[in-house]
Amino acid sequence: xxxxxxxxxxxxxxxxxxxxxxxxxxxxxxxxxxxxxxxxxxxxxxxxxxxxxxxxxxxxxxxxxxxxxxxxxxxxxxxxxxxxxxxxxxxxxxxxxxxxxxxxxxxxxxxxxxxxxxxxxxxxxxxxxxxxxxxxxxxxxxx
Numbered sequence: 001x002x003x004x005x006x007x008x009x010x011x012x013x014x015x016x017x018x019x020x021x022x023x024x025x026x027x028x029x030x031x032x033x034x035x036x037x038x039x040x041x042x043x044x045x046x047x048x049x050x051x052x053x054x055x056x057x058x059x060x061x062x063x064x065x066x067x068x069x070x071x072x073x074x075x076x077x078x079x080x081x082x083x084x085x086x087x088x089x090x091x092x093x094x095x096x097x098x099x100x101x102x103x104x105x106x107x108x109x110x111x112x113x114x115x116x117x118x119x120x121x122x123x124x125x126x127x128x129x130x131x132x133x134x135x136x137x138x139x140x141x142x143x
Contacts, residue, residue, distance in 0.1 A: 002046055002074070004081045007036035014038075014045035018064045028052065028126030032061055035089060037081040039065070039074055049078035051086045051094065054121040058091040061127055063101070079108055087143045094141050095119075097127055102137040110139035 007015065012033060016026055032050035035058070039047035047065040051058040060082060065074045086094060095118055098105065106112075115123070115138055122128060 002039050002041045004039055004077050007038045011038050015048045022064050027130050047074050047078050049082040051082050056092045057119045057121055058086045058094045059122050059125055060094045060096040096139050097132040097136040099136050105139045110141045113138045113140040
């Protein structure tokens with residue numbers, strides 16, 4: 001049975017493997033490991049999601065589900081768990097960048113935004129400065 005739980009330091013290699021396999025950036029991952037959740041299967045990490053905290057703002061990142069489990073609702077469960085963790089740490093608004101899931105995140109309550117609307121605290125993050133191209137979609141959600 002798969003459980004969604006807070007990631008541990010020992011999960012880093014598995015998280016990096018999932019992200020690399022999906023072509024997602026690893027830049028700045030260390031900033032989000034303390035607020036990361038994983039889908040822990042019987043033998044492997046099956047998915048992950050993380051939030052880089054910046055005061056009352058956060059950057060939702062590294063949302064990834066193992067290929068054979070996509071479409072099962074696991075991504076939704078991971079994002080929901082990451083949002084709850086973020087809210088418990090005083091984060092009131094989440095932003096994200098995506099090149100591949102622009103149509104998926106609105107189903108979870110995320111609304112399109114522009115880079116100009118992103119708080120300055122987030123624009124210095126590795127995702128904004130290096131990892132994601134200017135063409136990446138920006139989405140936002142108040143928690």
